[in-house]
Amino acid sequence: MIPVLETRNLEKHFGGIVASSQVSLSVARGARHALIGPNGAGKTTLVNMLTGVLAPSSGEIRLDGEDITRLPPHRRVRRGIARTFQINQLFADLNPVEALGLAISERLGTGTHWWRRPGSRPEVVAEIAALLDRFGLADVRGVRTAALPYGKQRLLEIALAFACRPRVLLLDEPAAGVPEAERHEILAAVAGLPADVAVLLIEHDMDIVFTFADRITVLVNGQIFVDGPPDAVARDPRVKAVYLGESRDGRAP
């Protein structure tokens, strides 16, 4: 079976610095795939290449077997890759209803309608409602994004990406910086994502990684270091030495 997302020998150089080297990653359909690695391992660089924010120096990216290496970000979204950002990238002046409405209209191809009023299509309204429910945003639906509590903003990040109905959802540290009390809400939202959406999760918290993932790729110095099922990765002595060993000694199950 063709993997839903695949990279072949992806490389990225910034001047003389190699940020990604020979990355050949394969994400299976409906996978729960975690991407881990120490700071500066090139995780976010990889996500930026996958989503088209950065152009790779060489190599290839395939979505369902189709080459998308040269597509601009918004076209990749339409093909089925959506992402969240490690640092919130939201529309400060819009509220959740407006922001979600935008993402849905864009997916339906009605985002360029210049005469219609927003909210005049019941199916869009129903979908906004479903998303607000699913991500616990119904109570704050009319609040400007900038005024939302940080945890709600993180949820909106995921909701916006999910509103694009991706085949592959890239989550870049979804719970980063969220206070302990609001964390479970985000983890529940991540755990509750539909099974047919492949999720590529970047995360530092090993507890989250090992509860969530059915496959783990370890990135070190821009290269794939180890790739395999969680128990194999956890047992791998090289991983312990290079990565787990330095931060959370022996805590992995």
Next chain:
Amino acid sequence: MKTDATPPAAMSESAPILPAPLDTAIAAQLAARGRWSPFEILFWLGAVSTIWLLPDHHLILTEIVIWGLFALSLDLILGYAGIVSLGHAAFFGVGAYTAGLLARHALIGEPVVALLVAGLAGGAFGFLTSFLVLRGTDLTRLMVTLGVALLLREVANRMAWLTGGADGLQGITMQPVLGLFRFDLYGHTAYVYSLVVLFVLFLLARRIVGSPFGLSLLAIKGNPLRAGAIGIGAGPRIVAVYTLAAVYAAIAGALLTQTTAFTSLESLSFDRSADVLLVLIIGGTGHLYGGLIGAVVFRFAQDWLSAATPQYWQFWIGLILVVIVLVGRDRIGGWLAPLRRAGDRLVPWRGGRDGGRP
């Protein structure tokens, strides 16, 4: 269209026969965006009433309407798409000269048709130059827009056989509007004509900025990275709104030519580009009324200040700009916020402010 991702489970569960309360609330929240507030209705009633209440001031009121329309067009790109321009007069000038040449050579005598043709000419020029502002930082956009306007002024200056060069385009005689209403010395016809054009174009702009397209412009302005990440392709939309703004600016320029039966290189000048920026900044960007209110303040201030010190009006414009920036644009632009809030209290104009309460 993708079909392989099934809709979220929650959706099918909550898909009801009757709309769920949340659905109704959301629809209402979105619909409230487009609702007219009493403040707006009063504004336009006030504008219309000046036709009868201030018959002696129709000449200056016509100028205000034209400045207002010009600033409104700048608001479309600056306030909604976040594109800074120092050369917006280019489109104003294209419209002004198109209308002037059409009338002077009796190509199209009827003003309304000529106005539309001038708008199209401006739009065509806007479309062609829009590709120059697609990429780049604020600074490159400033330089490019400034460069385009200077270039056009230079062309108009050199093509004196067509444009009259530094002397301006003279010998324009205007035919009656729709063949019925003659332009008179007191500017009555000119004022009503301009006001109607402004109102129609305002309605159109209001509808467009409130549409999904308008919302997506705000998204591009607010966060281009996220806009791309939810599938919004910025390029074509910037081209579209830039072209639209150029049409508006050209119509404003054409109105000036038609109502004064004259146009000159001044309509293409840097000063005009800077002035329209000032007009918009006085009233505040991003809410369509900014340009209109700014035009009223600007023109009356101009009248008053030039009466006090005739030659040095420019000094006061400069001072106003400096003060506005030092005090902070949000605070200045927000000087009419209390008024708007009063309007909001009666009927929510920009809806959703109260939607957050459970």
Next chain:
Amino acid sequence: MLTILFDGIAYGMLLFVLAAGLAVTLGLMNFVNLAHGAFAMAGGYAALVLVNRLGLPFVVGLVGAFVFAAALGALLERTLYVHVYAKSHLDQVLFTIGLVFMAVATVDYTMGSSQQFIAIPPALQGQVTVLGVGMSKYRLMIIAVCGLITLLLQLGLTRTRFGSRLRAAVDDQRVARGLGINVGAVFGFTFAFGSGLAGLGGALGAEILGLDPIFPLKYMIYVLIVVTVGGTSSITGPFLAALLLGIADVAGKYYVPQLGAFVIYTIMIVVLILRPHGLFARGGAR
């Protein structure tokens, strides 16, 4: 032909001295100062008053132009500009256009609106012929003075302690702050110095560029072209851009006068689109 080249070089060097300060302010603080030309005008009129009204020697006029414009620059930088650094480019543009308009009106009020010339000493009038090419003495003097300034600037930036601090601050403000460099003071001094240079350029150029109240508006675009085309990452970029612009403008006006400034504006737009960081920027367009 050679005369045109010569005139072009003189013109270009003048433009460089006028624009050098702007290149630094733009590069250092990412600040768009459209009012840079106003300092040149201030210098020009300072020299005019010293030489024509008070009858002081021309050299004193030039020094006075530098000092006056630098002092004005320092004053405005400390009182007004500092409040605008952190604001958006749009705010910076509005603010500096405001200053330009005020400067234009003020000079119009105090000095009159007609074009004026600074009396130049007889020794600098007329032409000399070198290798069969007629050169105006005044332009030779401009090339000498501006060339000297360029050389000193280059040496100052590369060889002195202040120069290295300035370059550090241009490269990365945060790192420079971390190294204990007082970026604010460095910038204040640079701003004043750049304004002084502009003032000197305004005084030197009065003979060639003319001196009237709308000077800042007339030459704003030229100065901006030098900076945007040359880039702000080095002093050589703006210098080469200024020379090219000077030669192209003089040659254009001589050979194809009907095109006027058309060529210059077109080149600027094309360069900005193709290489937004400037024609001579290090690393080039990405």
